[in-house]
Amino acid sequence: MLQEALREINRGSAEIIDNERIEKLLKAYFEEGKTYTVKAGFDPTAPDLHLGHTVLLQKLATFQKYGATVQFLIGDFTATIGDPTGKSATRKVLSQEDIKKNIASYTTQAFKILDESKTEIVYNNDWLEPLGALGMLELASTLTVARMLERDDFSKRYASNAPIAVSEFMYPLLQGYDSVYLKSDIEIGGTDQKFNLLMGRQLQKTYDIKKQQAVLMMPILEGLDGVQKMSKSLNNYVGVADEPNDMFGKILSISDDLMWRFYLLLSTKPLDEIAAIKNGVLDGSMHPKKVKEDLAIEITARYHSQELAHAAKAEFDKIHSKSQVPTEIDEYNCDGEIWIAQALVDCNIEPSTSQARRDIKQGAVKINQEKISDMQLQLACGEYILQVGKRKFAKLKVN
Template sequence: MFPFRKKDIMIRADEKVIDELLERSIFSVLPSKEALKKELLSGKRLKIYIGADATGPELHIGHATNFILLEKLRKLGHEIIVLFGDFTALIGDPTDKEAARKQLTTKEVEGNIKTWKKQISKVLSLGDAENPAQILRNSTWLSKLDFSEVIKLASSFTVQHMLERDMFEKRIKAGKPVYVHEFFYPLMQGYDSVAMDVDVEIGGSDQTFNMLAGRTLQKKYNSKEKFVITTTLLENPKTGKKLMSKSEGDFIGLLDSPEEMYGKTMALPDEAVVQVFIDSTDVSLDEIKNIEKEIDEGGNPRDVKMRLARELVAFYHDKETARDAEEHFIKTFQKKEFPDDAREIVVQKETLLKDMLVGEQIIESHSAFKRLIEQGAIRNITRNKKIDDINFKIVESSRLKVGKRKFLKVTLQ
């Protein structure tokens, strides 16, 4: 390890740490991994950023991959920026969208940013005394661009280049509209790199097009080589499907309670456990290789998954909470005991079950209730009977299980 000082910040050129962070959860590095490693070993303090539009309030453990990487780079002494796209969020990133995104209001964006900061701070230090990660907003410069500057930006790209994007091709073939303002998104994200004069941008592999736009503009405006690090998406290695889906409500959220986080982890497919260890925890790669070896040699997948659940809860909450969450899981799901801390709800007789569950925010909507009924996922534990009537009315006090992990004590008023 070779220490350097710049702007009173100690830069750690720790080759072992650098080698691991360039291997773990990395999809690609442009122009090359070797060139970036050389920069990281040089002692130069790099300005590294990630952009986040905050188009929704919740983050999941798949999103955490990038912030884990940023925290490691921050600890090496580099300048870290989390850029909230409060301006670009008003348009919405068209990436991977087969229909135009709904444009958000300023109030919605601000509300999402507030919750994001709380979640990001679980992984990335925003309050470190010596080298805190910075929070910036791209409205600071994008709102000041005049039309002549927008034309200059647009002249760096062609319509053909934009139409090469899969989601635009799919929409055109399906006869769906592609709006001109959606072409502006990569231009604006690209200009963020210019405005901050960054050395490195980090993002998911699905963001490659937008990040390369920034690389193009950095060369044009600042005559500077910008590195682009794309990270892997959290997917099931067997099926290739995303493990976290907010649209289907199937994800492990950073705001989940310890009990929810532990229980959801235990519901993950066995084949996905190692990938989650890699992408969403701070367990070392050497230790993960030992875990993988244990699985290959016939270790019990349940035991490995319980280790993962403990690690996740400890990482995003704390170790003591992780132990409590494990005890709760064993008692509730393995020993089939009704939890002492089940939520208590008081209702009037003849209340529709679906209205109570939605009104108390146990589930999101009546359509979610319908799916649970169809799946046989709501049970009256008091009577040891599944509830299969979509218009079920509560006529007596009872204990209910909703889905895999929610328990309720319902009492009549």
């Protein structure tokens, strides 16, 4: 059982620091029933989570399965500074209203994965605000500027004369102090968080709390393009709050290579089962499309339900395999003749008329399931089913 737990905890991880400590904690759980704490911090800088965020959440759920209490840390204090990791400029400060709204959204979505009975939601404002000026100065004195400038993102900004706010230097120290206050046994985060995660180990030693947390780092999940990290700003994401049809369709759109990455980091199937599936694809006994559909159903069902996941598959097959129109599409009206590019914008399936013209030129626009090529087409009175690509539909009635 211990080896199985270690295998699942190591699954997909990019780097583990002090694996021996993790093994000791697990051994104490299996032999003596002792629980331990695993911390992960989330700054509520946006209201919604995407599948990239859930890589950490699923690893936390794995720890819960093997005796851990998760310290789900909401960085309501540190969010007012903003994590400088990977940033080329100082982040905009969030308002308290935005932070509270984002916190509510985060926790609702997180408990679709985590066991609420084994989760402690903690807010670092509870101990960082009372720290006061004297405590902050004491904390700041534990690290030199030279050591801080060893961080890759800080060193690049310093070399290019890009401004670095002094408050940003405090962020890693505050994150590290969270581990001091919480006495965390393990902290997990992305590979881009290594400096901050190690700060927790260092400060636990500095403040002499009689332990140093182990650190587990997970890789950054690539987005739908398979190249850049999953991000809302890059529009290559699958949101936890996406509608079932959108979620299913997006996952089915990923490449066959990226599919295995998703299986490793997002599926709850055992590693041996995934290996058997992969061998089945390699020897031709399983079709990659069917394997991808199973993954899309699994993930969609996790955030919605089995019923809605299978309904999403049926809808996808209806549209793509049988070239039919979706069961439910938005309906719009307009008075008088309308230019096709403007109609696509007014029906919210194109962001601009220039993009509409490009898509018409590339053959991505259909009217009543027939491709069009006339960029100057005027739609007279009647009803039309407008379509862009495979997933965007609207019904337009021209009066």
